[in-house]
Amino acid sequence: MSGSIAIEIRDLVKQYRGNEKPSVDGVSLNIPEGRIFGLLGPNGAGKTTMIRILCGLLDPSAGTVEIGGYSLKSELSEIKSIIGVVPQEIALYSTLTARENLRVFGGILGLKGKLLRDRMEEQLTLFGLDKYPRMQVGRYSGGMKRRLNLIAGMMHRPRILFLDEPTVGVDVQSKNVIIENLFEINRGGTTIVYTSHYLEEAEHLCSYLAILDEGRIITRGSLSEIRKIHKTDSKLEDIFLELTGKNLRD
Amino acid sequence: MRTLLHLIYKDYLVIVRDRAGLAMLFLMPLALVLIMTGMQDNTFKSINESGIKLILLNQDIDSLGTAIEKEIVASNFFSVHNEINGHQPTEPEVREAVAAGKFQIGLVIPPDATRKIRTQVAKNVDMIFSGDTLSKQAADSVIIDLFVDPTTKNSLRSTLQGSIREYASRIESRIVFNELTREINKRMMVPVANLNQMQQQAVFYREEYVARNDRTAIPNSTQHNVPAYTLFAMFFIVIPFASAMIREREDGSLARLLTMPCSYSTVLFSKITVYLVVCYLQFASIILMGIWLFPLMGLPALSVTGKMPVLTMLALAAALAAIGYGIAVGTLARTHQQAAIFAAISVVILAAIGGIWVPVFIMPPFLRHLSMLSPLNWGLNGFYDILLRNAGVGEVIANCIRLLVFAACCLLVALYVNRTRKEYF
Numbered sequence: 001m002s003g004s005i006a007i008e009i010r011d012l013v014k015q016y017r018g019n020e021k022p023s024v025d026g027v028s029l030n031i032p033e034g035r036i037f038g039l040l041g042p043n044g045a046g047k048t049t050m051i052r053i054l055c056g057l058l059d060p061s062a063g064t065v066e067i068g069g070y071s072l073k074s075e076l077s078e079i080k081s082i083i084g085v086v087p088q089e090i091a092l093y094s095t096l097t098a099r100e101n102l103r104v105f106g107g108i109l110g111l112k113g114k115l116l117r118d119r120m121e122e123q124l125t126l127f128g129l130d131k132y133p134r135m136q137v138g139r140y141s142g143g144m145k146r147r148l149n150l151i152a153g154m155m156h157r158p159r160i161l162f163l164d165e166p167t168v169g170v171d172v173q174s175k176n177v178i179i180e181n182l183f184e185i186n187r188g189g190t191t192i193v194y195t196s197h198y199l200e201e202a203e204h205l206c207s208y209l210a211i212l213d214e215g216r217i218i219t220r221g222s223l224s225e226i227r228k229i230h231k232t233d234s235k236l237e238d239i240f241l242e243l244t245g246k247n248l249r250d
Numbered sequence: 251m252r253t254l255l256h257l258i259y260k261d262y263l264v265i266v267r268d269r270a271g272l273a274m275l276f277l278m279p280l281a282l283v284l285i286m287t288g289m290q291d292n293t294f295k296s297i298n299e300s301g302i303k304l305i306l307l308n309q310d311i312d313s314l315g316t317a318i319e320k321e322i323v324a325s326n327f328f329s330v331h332n333e334i335n336g337h338q339p340t341e342p343e344v345r346e347a348v349a350a351g352k353f354q355i356g357l358v359i360p361p362d363a364t365r366k367i368r369t370q371v372a373k374n375v376d377m378i379f380s381g382d383t384l385s386k387q388a389a390d391s392v393i394i395d396l397f398v399d400p401t402t403k404n405s406l407r408s409t410l411q412g413s414i415r416e417y418a419s420r421i422e423s424r425i426v427f428n429e430l431t432r433e434i435n436k437r438m439m440v441p442v443a444n445l446n447q448m449q450q451q452a453v454f455y456r457e458e459y460v461a462r463n464d465r466t467a468i469p470n471s472t473q474h475n476v477p478a479y480t481l482f483a484m485f486f487i488v489i490p491f492a493s494a495m496i497r498e499r500e501d502g503s504l505a506r507l508l509t510m511p512c513s514y515s516t517v518l519f520s521k522i523t524v525y526l527v528v529c530y531l532q533f534a535s536i537i538l539m540g541i542w543l544f545p546l547m548g549l550p551a552l553s554v555t556g557k558m559p560v561l562t563m564l565a566l567a568a569a570l571a572a573i574g575y576g577i578a579v580g581t582l583a584r585t586h587q588q589a590a591i592f593a594a595i596s597v598v599i600l601a602a603i604g605g606i607w608v609p610v611f612i613m614p615p616f617l618r619h620l621s622m623l624s625p626l627n628w629g630l631n632g633f634y635d636i637l638l639r640n641a642g643v644g645e646v647i648a649n650c651i652r653l654l655v656f657a658a659c660c661l662l663v664a665l666y667v668n669r670t671r672k673e674y675f
Contacts, residue, residue, distance in 0.1 A: 055509040077511060085509040089502030093260060095267035100260075107256035108510045136267070152506070162509075 005066075006160050006191040007031040007054065012063035014049050014215075022061065023049040025215035031208070036182070036192040038206030040199065040236075042244050046215040047195045048088070051164050054193070055085050068159055081110070084158035084190075088165040090145045091152070094138030098129050098148050101137060102155060109156035123151045127177060143174035150178055154185060161185065163194045167201060179205060203236040213244045253512050257520030264494060265524060271490045275528055276535060279483030283475055283536055284547075290471040291549050304328040305353040307344050312364035314392070314421050318357075321417040328355070341395065348397040356397035357414065363392045367422060371429035379437060394418060472550040476540040477633030478606045481626050483536065484529050484568055485597045488576040491525055492589040495580030514668065518661075522573050529569030537561075557636050560643050564636065567653035568629040574657030575625070581664035600624045628652045 007030070014024040024046045031037045041047050052058040054065060056076045065072035067079045092101050102120045111119055124130040127147040137145060146169065154161050163182070167175045182205065186192055196202050202209065203223060210220040219226050223236060230239055265271065304322065308315040323330050332338065334347055341358050348356040396414060398407050431444045498504040498517075507517055540552025554561060576593070583589035601607065603617055604626030610618055621627045632649035635641035 057505055057508060080509065080511045083509065085506060087502045087506060089505075091502030091506040093264060093503060094501070096260070096263050100263055104256050104260040105506070105510070107259075108253050108507065108512050110511065112252070 004033045005030050006033040006035075006068060007193070008066040009054075010064045012050070012053065012065065013061045014046070014053060014058065015061045022215050024053070024060070027063075027212070027215070027217055029210060029217060029220070031191065031193065033191050034186070034189060035208045036186050036194060036206045038202040038209040039193060039195045039212060040202055040209060040240065041195075041212035045212045045244075047212055048164060050212070051085075051162055051193070051195060055083065055162055056080065082159040084109075084154045084156060084161045086150050086153035086161070086163045086166050088168065090149050092137050092145065092149060095136050097132075097134060097136055098124060098140075099133060101148065101152060105152045106155050111156055119155050123155050126181065127151055143170040146170045147174055147178065150181070154190075157185070157188065158190060160191045160193065163192060165196055166194070167196065167198065175201070199235075199237040199240055209236075211240060211243055218243050254516055254520055254523075257507075257512070257517060258523055261494075261520050261524040265490075265528065268490070275483075275487060275490065276532060279479060279486070279532055280535060280539055282482070283479040283539065284543075286479060287471045287475040287544065287549055288547070290475060302328050302355060303331065303353045304355040304357060305331050305334065305339065305344050305347055307339055307341060307356075307358045308332070309361040310359045310363040312362075313425060314364040314367060314418075315359045317421040317424070318359060318394075318414075318417050321421070322357075322414070325413065325417075327413060344395075345397050348399050351399055354399045356395070358395040358397070360393060360395075363394070364425065366392050367425050368429055371426050372433065375430055375433040379433065472540055472544055472552050473637050474634075476536060476552050477637060478630055480533055480536045480565075481568055481604075481629045481633070482597075482601050482606055483532050484565075484572045484629075485575065485600065485626060487525055487528060487532075487572055488579055488593040488597055489590055491521065491573065491576030492580035492583060492593050493586055494521065495577070496583060496586055496589050500586075515665075518577060518664075522570075522577075525573050525576070526566075526569055529572065530565065533565045533569070552637075554637070557640075560636050560641070560646055561633070563643065564629065564632045564646055564650055564653075567650040567657075568625075568632075570657040571625045571629070571653040571660075574660035577664045578660035581667050600626050603627070605630055625653055625656045628656075 009027055009029040009031075012024050012027040013022050015022040027046075027050065039047050039050065049058065053060050054067065054072070056072065056079060060072075068082045070078040070082075072079060093104070096104070099120060102123070103116065106116045106120060121130065127150070129144060129148055129151075132140075132144075137148060140148065146167070150163075150166055153163075166182075167178055170178070179201065182192060182194075194202070194206060206223075208220075208222055209226060210217050212218070219229060219239075221229065226236075226239060227233060230242070232239060232242075234242075306319060306322065308319055310316070319330070322328055331353065334343055334352075339347065344356040344358055347353050394414075396411060398411075428444065431442060435441050495504075498507075504517065508514060537552065537554060541554065542551075545551040579589055579593050579596075583592060601624075603613075603621045604610075604624035605613075605621055606626055610621045610627065613621065628649040632646045632653075635645050635649075639645075
């Protein structure tokens with residue numbers, strides 16, 4: 001697996017109707033298999049649009065995408081069976097319990113019977129959510145919801161996992177559990193595509209990075225490669241500010 | 251198929267956990283049918299059985315006054331009172347009591363009314379026998395005052411006035427015939443029998459509610475209200491249905507589902523299945539209430555003998571139309587507020603022009619034409635055809651097809667908008 005390409009993007013463009021500039025403007029990118037890839041950028045840079053396109057939720061205006069060797073345009077159902085998505089929103093049914101949510105999502109993701117039950121219990125225990133079997137998710141704390149949101153997207157152990165701001169708004173303890181588990185999943189062979197505004201977290205987690213601004217990739221590579229390109233020993237945050245500027249973004 | 255079963259399980263849980271939504275889906279329609287049937291049944295009874303409160307001041311104390319009083323009491327139309335606060339009222343007191351709403355009708359028969367009629371008739375008979383038919387004599391009229399509570403409906407008022415006039419005129423003609431007989435007997439050598447004995451009604455009316463297949467249909471408030479409010483309840487699922495769609499879209503769970511091996515049409519199909527069951531449960535609960543609970547509450551029982559298969563077929567078409575409309579509203583509306591307000595108001599409008607509250611035939615021509623566009627009107631006509639006209643599948647199929655075409659159009663609009671918008675987050 002290692003060395004092959006998990007995601008291949010060629011000249012990807014997304015132009016929303018009514019917008020002057022494209023949100024994604026001719027992005028070409030190869031994400032190697034088995035990496036934790038960080039897609040970084042200021043607000044409105046086009047990160048979420050790119051993730052939505054890669055998950056099949058948005059059609060690109062131009063360009064081609066291959067995920068796991070399947071064409072996004074013609075083999076979306078095959079792609080859906082090998083990816084996992086953890087959206088930025090708490091995309092769970094708030095009146096259902098954690099187990100009920102996982103039974104629904106796990107079942108749709110192809111898990112069944114004993115495997116589904118074992119995987120549910122394993123993940124709930126791992127993320128410290130096994131103590132509240134009857135509590136509806138709507139009554140969970142923010143951190144608990146965020147952890148369950150993560151489990152629902154990765155409990156089927158996908159080949160490629162998309163994470164859109166998975167640790168936003170959670171306490172340090174929850175963040176640690178999430179990060180540790182992401183490392184664990186990655187060690188199992190899962191390629192992770194991750195977006196975040198927490199640059200320290202990205203620096204710690206990602207083995208490969210790209211910084212996106214105004215729909216274009218302005219730099220890419222491992223952190224050491226990026227430092228080499230920009231001839232600096234600074235932290236990722238300083239490089240980010242230098243490349244994207246200090247002006248406020250909408 | 252497995253995906254569909256998981257989605258159905260999820261939609262089922264979402265519905266049963268929403269207690270307020272369940273109350274809206276089941277208890278409110280049941281309460282509505284019960285209240286409306288009870289109200290209309292009571293109105294029906296108030297005309298025919300229970301009696302309208304009437305205060306009668308009979309100052310005549312002779313044939314006319316006594317006969318009118320007797321006729322009114324015998325009609326069972328009125329609850330007749332002769333006293334206010336334990337004493338016989340004066341004319342102004344009768345007027346005041348009706349104006350205050352204590353009685354719906356006040357009837358004042360003036361003193362000497364019979365004597366005046368007799369005198370008048372005698373003069374007329376004299377004129378006839380003297381051969382003078384040209385001269386006009388000043389008539390000593392009898393004026394019966396009829397006071398009506400202004401809150402009484404026009405239709406009811408007209409009915410009451412018509413009835414009282416009919417009694418008065420019947421009695422008046424009886425006096426005329428009596429006087430005529432007396433005068434003839436006075437002038438003729440051979441006595442004649444009382445002309446009143448000749449008063450035989452020549453024209454009779456036979457009234458029957460007719461239905462197909464030589465059956466007699468018995469319309470009552472239950473047969474009218476159960477189908478009307480069953481349809482209304484079915485269409486009210488548009489609100490929770492559209493809200494569920496928007497909630498799923500807003501919280502990102504729809505987007506999550508669509509990143510899984512699961513299509514949008516499967517998501518919709520699951521909802522259609524679950525809400526179809528809900529509609530059938532609504533239908534069944536209202537029908538069962540009509541059959542078993544209404545008689546226990548003194549209301550007419552719903553009669554569905556031999557009609558259930560065709561009723562079930564029409565209910566399926568109506569439920570699919572309601573669900574289709576819910577899908578369209580849930581797709582077109584961008585927020586909960588938009589969906590809730592639009593759905594509630596549009597269903598009420600469709601119900602109003604569809605004839606749920608007011609029969610279509612009494613609407614102005616413009617609204618009558620408009621009513622033909624309301625799916626509730628198609629459904630209601632279908633239910634009336636089955637319950638009141640004993641219609642079979644052949645007679646109801648046209649309305650079923652209209653409802654199904656409406657459902658299909660709503661679904662196509664929703665799928666088209668969804669495809670062009672592609673807004674799952």
